[in-house]
Amino acid sequence: MSPSYYSLYPKFHVAVDCIIFGFRQGSLQLLLQKRPFEPRQGEWSLMGGFVKNDEDLDAAAHRVLNELTGIHNVYMEQVGAFGSVHRDSGNRVISVAYYALLNMDKVDNALSHVHSAYWENVSTLPKLLFDHREMVEMALHKLRGRIQRQPVGFQMLPSLFTLTQLQQLYEAILGEPLDKRNFRKRVYEMPFIEKTPEVDKQTSKRGAALFRFNDLEYRKELIFKL
Amino acid sequence: MSPSYYSLYPKFHVAVDCIIFGFRQGSLQLLLQKRPFEPRQGEWSLMGGFVKNDEDLDAAAHRVLNELTGIHNVYMEQVGAFGSVHRDSGNRVISVAYYALLNMDKVDNALSHVHSAYWENVSTLPKLLFDHREMVEMALHKLRGRIQRQPVGFQMLPSLFTLTQLQQLYEAILGEPLDKRNFRKRVYEMPFIEKTPEVDKQTSKRGAALFRFNDLEYRKELIFKL
């Protein structure tokens, strides 16, 4: 058989869909789009796009995210491939879902507005297109697992943050309240979360110490664990 | 925009690749194939196949597995989508990897022989085609996580098995020795692993009690946990 062996087989549209997580005022949010084309124009959907010929899957996901938010270097993780025959009511499309964690403050709002994209609270999501709801659930599930092992949450916080913010983030992701003292005890044991001399006075009169994630310390920690 | 909006975008060959795990004589094995077509004919590869037009992704994986082994109703889990531009040196192919757990005794050897497929020990794998090695590593990683939470290992054992077999299976998957007494203690706490009156005399003079996995009890357990 020659390389043309491949050509005996069908080809498919391949898309990426992004589950874009952000965090603000104590709640986990998703950047959703009012679908701008038919079929199902106007319905709420994840931000997606078709993969290009010369583009890696991961690159496609980053491109879609960048087109919508203007941000580069975002933390992303693949959720999985969704390929039921009739999942897209327009045409057969095999879609690979990725979730992204980003700092909402860095989003270019003009850009996302152009794409009719809006932040929605994860706990009160509208009805979503196709199997996008399933993608979101799976992404959340993956994120919950991930955040218990690796400090990926910082991607959603400003570079300086209070422990209360951090705890609220964890609570929003895990969907359950955490004990303040136990939470802080765990944080203090992580050498890569550093207290800074800075103080945040926005949410309390007394002021809360601001912390920072030290990536270098984290890498040391990783090596140490092997 | 009309449904023809889709047609502006490129299409791709989409394949599934199966990481087929089996267990025999204390070691974890993979069913590998000598690739039967060009390019790279004759190299070791995972068993794969192209997705058909009217076929769900999951269905494609099951079909490929069935064509190679003759077995239906196999435990499978998606590993993820692999879509680097040049991952396949022949043509662009986006591949979705699945791992499967099966009882080696049930494989139709004539059938797998036709496909030039052979079992290879996971710890001494030959060099694999393309990114198949990466797929195997990721599958193993997923399996390790899975087996700690859910009793999927039984898929690889005969319906009656000894605790020594079970422990060796876990050791092979986790890649580390386990304490016999702690292991058995854990097993005794699982109501869905039943001791039968049967005794296996194949590996010891004394004989070892044979156990069975009771799926019904397991489902009860699951419901109970919610």
Place this chain on the structure above:
DNA sequence: TCAAAAGTGTTAATAGTACACCCATGA
């Protein structure tokens, strides 16, 4: 009788959970 695998409990260490009060400050 002895080699080879099966079977069996206890103790120590660790990790996780529950819980309530004082502090600093701006309004």
Place this chain on the structure above:
DNA sequence: TCATGGGTGTACTATTAACACTTTTGA
């Protein structure tokens, strides 16, 4: 002065890890 969110430690419980000898039986 008081309301608000920030900050702190200890005791209890549950889970996990370490560890060695006896039993059975076919060759």
